[in-house]
Amino acid sequence: MALDAGMPKRLSLKIRARAAFEAAGLGAAWLRASFTADSDRLFLWSPVLVAAGVGTYFSLGFEPQPWPAAVLLPLALAALWLSRNHPVKALCAGIGFFLLLGFGAAVLRAQMVAAPVLARPMSGPLVAKVVAVESTESGSLSAILEPRSFARLTASETPAKVRISVRLRGAVLRPGAVVTLRARLMPPPEPVQPGGFDYARQAWFDGMGAVGFAYTLPEELSPPSGRDRAVLADLRMRIGERIRSVVGGTSGAVAAALINGERASIPDDVSEDLRAAGIFHVLSISGLHMVLFAGSVFWVVRAALALWPSMALRYPIKKWAAAAALFGATFYLLISGAAIATQRAWIMISLMFLAILLDRPALTMRNVMLAALVILLWRPDSLIGASFQMSFAAVIALIAFYESSWMRSWTSRPRATGLGALPALAGSYVLGIALTSIVAGAATGAIAAYHFNRIALYGLAGNMAAMPLVGIVVMPMALLSLLLMPFGLDGPALWAMGKGVEGMLLVAHEVASWNGADRLVPEAPLGALLLVVLGSLWLALWREKWRFAGIVPMVAGLALWGAASRPDVLIDRDAALFAVRTANGSLALTSSRPAYAAEQWLRHDGDGRRPREASKSEALACDRHGCIYKEEGRPVIAFAGTLDAVVEDCAKADIVIAKISVPYRIRRECDARLLLDYFSFWRNGATALTFTESGGIDVTTSLAARGNRPWVQRRGDQ
Structure with missing residues (x-):
């Protein structure tokens, strides 16, 4: 019997098509099952979507009007409510709502902080109120002032805030005082190259309309009133001066920075050593400091109350300790300057202690993402800063790591008791530092490389050597010194804190001296960072096996890292x-x-x-x-x-x-x-030329890269 030669081929194609169709069906079913199993974690993606909306705002080349977001946001909310019983429609409506929420928050924030910006460099008499003061490494003062008048500017042209440097010996500035001096003020500087860091944008959202320096010593026209926020700034300054005077030297400058957040007096070479050793994060008051500070308050108060058995058995002393720790965390937030990382840490620690007060689980991924959502809606401009990105990346990665099933099984296994437990506890502590350093370093490595063009190769060694000093000596002594400072009994605690800081700086200097400790990398395209971050979030926020698909964009982002064109x-x-x-x-x-x-x-x-x-x-x-x-x-x-x-x-x-x-x-x-x-x-502004393969010349300017935004001055139109 003769066979049709074409039949086997057609049959093969049908079999392959059916197999592909069945494989696609199985894949879709697996994805649906994974999505259903992880549906309780959908809320964790809400701040990611809000961040995407904020990022969309900052990526535009023009300033959008606020009314489209104001009109579309209620419509998206209504669509979300109407589709609440239809999962797919609700998901799409939710995505649109949170994207618009982030975009609208950024537009609103830009409108709310709008303030005059100095149009050109000017010199003249300045009358201003002192908002904050920092001492620098060289002994000069760096101050934020609120001008009452400057040179010949009208009230509508005078910047709301300016930052000036006072390099004159004998200068004194007290927060809250009104002073007069002659100053040279300039508009906030533009990027030094197209696409570079835009200080003028940061200054816009900080309400800073000019920077400059003083020609003459400031003369105080009126003393601090003692009835406004300058009281807190004065307290921060006095705490810093006290710590620097008692501890002394570089250790005093670092110790002061760990408490009040002022880093201007830290020498540049010390900062470079800390970066090269991978422990510069110690200077950024964030989760580590807040946990050690507020955690110490919690432990001390609870242990002190437990000394009275009748009280411990009858009353909720754990909740009392949580309330005291919450107060301590708030105080630390205020005296530290309330940077973005500190705000995130305070929100996180506050949610933890509130959970204790309400008998709920304390440390969860939901609390972290809720803190991110609050900060993004309150300060959407913080998204584009390295502080926000690195602090949340580290915390999300650490919680995802310690939430993993194998890590939970390891931490829940029985522990030894008595004296035999000491070696095990010491080993667990060292292992905990190592794991934390590895996970946090991996989570923040790409972000640090993107923003700072550097990688600390020996960060694990630096953290393992320095963090025990920070956790056991430095931060507990910082808390004790603050408690004793009002009574003048803080000397021994500050001495011990200084010795701990001194040991940390010795570690940083040693690790930084190793060959290749601080590796510089060329700038990367933004798309590479976005792929790495998206893949990392996919890996960390889901629990089912489909989370491992996040490895694909992470690898793609790293592969594209060196793809950015470099100007000629x-x-x-x-x-x-x-x-x-x-x-x-x-x-x-x-x-x-x-x-x-x-x-x-x-x-x-x-x-x-x-x-x-x-x-x-x-x-x-x-x-x-x-x-x-x-x-x-x-x-x-x-x-x-x-x-x-x-x-x-x-x-x-x-x-x-x-x-x-x-x-x-x-x-x-x-x-x-x-x-x-x-x-x-x-x-x-700054200009870059790039030679093309065809022999042409591409000209890129800072003005074109920045777009027509409120923080961009178009000089040719003046």
Whole structure:
């Protein structure tokens, strides 16, 4: 019997199609089962969606009007209510509602903090109220002032708040006092390169309209009234001064920072050692400090009440201790400056103690995400800061890790009792530090690399050596010193705290000295970070096996980490500094100043050289008229400082960048492929040039990258 030769092939295709269809059905059923099993954790994604809405606001190139969100948000809420009995519709309505909630919160916040911003640098007499004061490493003062009047500005033009530096010896500023001085004020600085950190945006949301420095010593016109928030700022300042005077030196500066959050007096080299050792997080008052501080209050109060058996048996002393700890945590929040990480920690610890008061489980992922939701709605601008991202990433990862089934089984196993338990307790403590350091370091590593372009390779060693000192000596002594400080009996406690801090700094210096301790990495595209974060959240927030799908975007994000294009030429916003990428891929600077811009360019490039080293290149020749860059196979680039140099360079260079304004006649007659002058940088801010494969030149400016937002000043329109 003859067989149709085409039949087996058609049959094979049908079998494959049916198998694929059945596999797809099984996959869909598995996904539905996983989603149903994890449906009780849907709330955990609400702050993620709110964050997506906030991120959408900040990604726009224009400032949106508030009315669309105000109109759509109630409609989304109504849709969520009407679809409450239809799971799929309710899910879609919920996603839309929380996205709009985040977007609307960001729009509203931007409107609420709107305040005058200084349009141009100005000098003149300043009359202002002192809001806060910090002592810096050099002994100068860094102060936040609320101006009453400045120079010739009208009331509607005067910034609501300014930050000034007072470098004059003998200067005294008291929070709450009204002072007068002569000052030089400038608009908040723009990014040093397109896409770089935008201090002006941060200043906008802080209500800061100018920065500057004092020409003269401040004269006090009226003393602090003692009836406003300046009392708290004065208390913080006095606590810091007391700690620094008793402990002394660098240890005193670090000890003060651990209590009142003021880090300006910590030397830069100490901060670098702490970063390289992976323990700089100790200086950020967050969950660790709040748990140690409030936890110590809780333990001490409960232990003291337990000394009276009749009271312990008749009354809820655990709840009393929780109430006392809640008060202590609030006090610590206020005197520490209430940074974002501290706010998150306070909300978390408050929820824990409230749970104890209400006889509910204390530490859960739900409490963490509720804290994130509160902060995002209250301060949506905190999302784009490293503090918010790193603090929540660490806590979410740690709770997910300790909530895992195998970790719960390990922690719930029987423990030894009596003297034989001491080695086991010590081993568990060391192992706990190691696991916590590994998990928190892995969770925050990508975020730290994105924002700071560095990775602490020996962070585990630094944390294992330093954290016992922090947990056993430093923070308990900090609590004891605060309790004894009103009575003048805090000396021994501060001495012990100082010794603990000194040991921590020795550990940081030792680990930082190891070869390769502080590894710089080039800047990464935002998409790479978003993929890593999304994958991490998927892995941490779900419980079923489908959570392991989060590994895919995490790996994709890490694979894209080095995909960001690096500019070939960088021009400072004031045309005072230029950089060109040489044939070997490194940047050559025309100068080492302005130092901040030079350091930021090198850091973003993952380059560990000092600006002085980077300003020495055989491919870049400089004289008093400017610089010329020449390498075989690459465009000739001239950085001209005079009109004569511009005319000369136009005849022999492919690109001419002038730090002066060039008249139209010279621009018209210039033979260079591209001519940029000071006016271009004055108008558009920092500029980057990228050479394309086709031989073209892409010009990117800071003004274009920042968009038309309220914190962006468009100089050409003034």
